Amino acid sequence: MIVSNHHWRRFKNVFMQSLTFVCALLVVLPLVMVFYHLLREGFSSLNWNFFTQLPKAVGEKGGGMANAIVGTFILLIQAALLGVPVGVLGGIYLSEYGGTKLNWWIRFAADILNGVPSITWGIVVYALMVIPMHGSSALAGGVVLGMMMIPLVMRTTEEVLQLVPAGYREAAYALGIAKWKTIVKIVLRTAMKGIVTGVLLALARVAGETAPLLFTALGNLGWTHHLTEPIAAIPLQIFNYAISPYDDWHRQAWAGAFVLLMLVLAVNVGVRFLTRDRLAKPNSRTL
């Protein structure tokens, strides 16, 4: 009885270990499959025209996504202009100042905001900017992505600032340096890599967002000459091409997806090299 119980326990031990291993493989499988198909379908559809030409009309072969690539970068620049200052300064407040109670509520609200579905942000900015401005615009697209960046950047900035040893601050105070100067010249400088990492990861995250851009940036088949006009973006273009019935557009969608994924993964992998020391590592799960 005791012996068979022992065997049963040993068996269960091995069985459960193998089962969890199989589950880990199952988690990795989709990423491998997505990579494989993007390489097969996407990379083969890529050519020089993809980067330099505008989309062609239905039925015409070729064309590219030059405007969407540029559009995505324009949107990201606007998003950074809004999200980075607000997020970083807010993060400084959370880490360096403030009563714990207020900070608890700010953190809590930021965490809740991070869970707000991206489509919701889209209709909020639609009501806020698109209706008053009588039309979709690049500006509205930039604002919605910037708003989404704020809570992300704020939390990662706070996290990396708290990794800066208290001794650094105390040493500066002992020298009679003002608190704000201590923060700007010592704390921020020490944590700079971490903050940059957090900002880059937040940018990579919003670069792939489609839902909030559907009604704000809208998309554009040509160039955008002014920020009050609709603008193209890679994710929007992928979506529009993917749900279209044309094979040539499907190929373009794969190529766009390949470029977008490379962009996002390059940032994600790149920051790993930036952040090999402890002071520069925000909680990557935040994003």
Add this chain to the structure above:
Amino acid sequence: MNEAGTTLKPASRQFGDRVFRWLTLAMALAIFVLVALIGSELALGARLSMHQFGWHFLVSNDWDPVNDFYGALPFIFGTLVSSAIALVIAVPISIATAVYLTELAPQWLRQPLVIFIELLAAVPSVILGLWGIFVMVPWLHIHLFPWLRTTLGFLPFFQGTDYGPCMLAAGIIVAIMIIPIITSVAREILRSVPGLQREAAYALGATRWEVTRIAVLSYAKKGLFGAVILGLGRALGETMAVTMVIGNAPQIVASLFKPGYTLASVIANEFNEATGQLYPSALFELGLVLLGVTVVVNIFAQLLLKTFAGPAVKPQH
């Protein structure tokens, strides 16, 4: 932080400190401005529809833009069902993977796997949707669905024909999207379980799995539950990938092989074409419902995670 010696500071320094403090405070308070904006803009947009339909909106089955009559039930149904499917698939897989990563995997394998899972979390929704339409759905249509029909066909969920895009496909793609989140939060939770807990169980002669089950999993139950609820919050709001594989038909049927529609995807599809007064307002109200549900779920998850481990586990998103 350090208020000592304030009286000795020259006036200009005090001024600089004050300005910087107020500046950063203003930026931190922007969070509350965003919260207020989201709530008020959605409520304002939904006012007309709320006035017209009242609570009936939430239980009405009709979504009829032609006759200007709107009910949210098919979308609430679709959102709940697709998220439920996603959880059924994702929860066991994610928790098992987190257990494997913290308790059982050989050391050299842990870091690469963690990086892989983080990269999966970074894949944009629209790319998974593209892969879903052209690779996953055809595969499901040819291989998995017929098999389910023959083996589990006695259940109403797996009856009838399918055309590819359907509720089950949406559930599976959402599962793929929330697995990395649940896994990494669960991993963090398991890592915060004190080593002493495990050693005590080993000392009693437990096998590795028994240690995991008795000392680790039951200890971390509440935190793991928080991780799952956080995943649910994500699943409810998932938009692009779902829109691309769910088939987009507002209907309430038992079969998971039939197309469905979710709150997020109907907004994504119809908002730009919504004309008149009531139609956009009804879509705003759907957004308000979606916001309400996800916020409640997220608050619940955050509270669970915050009370589980205190400072050891950093707040999750």
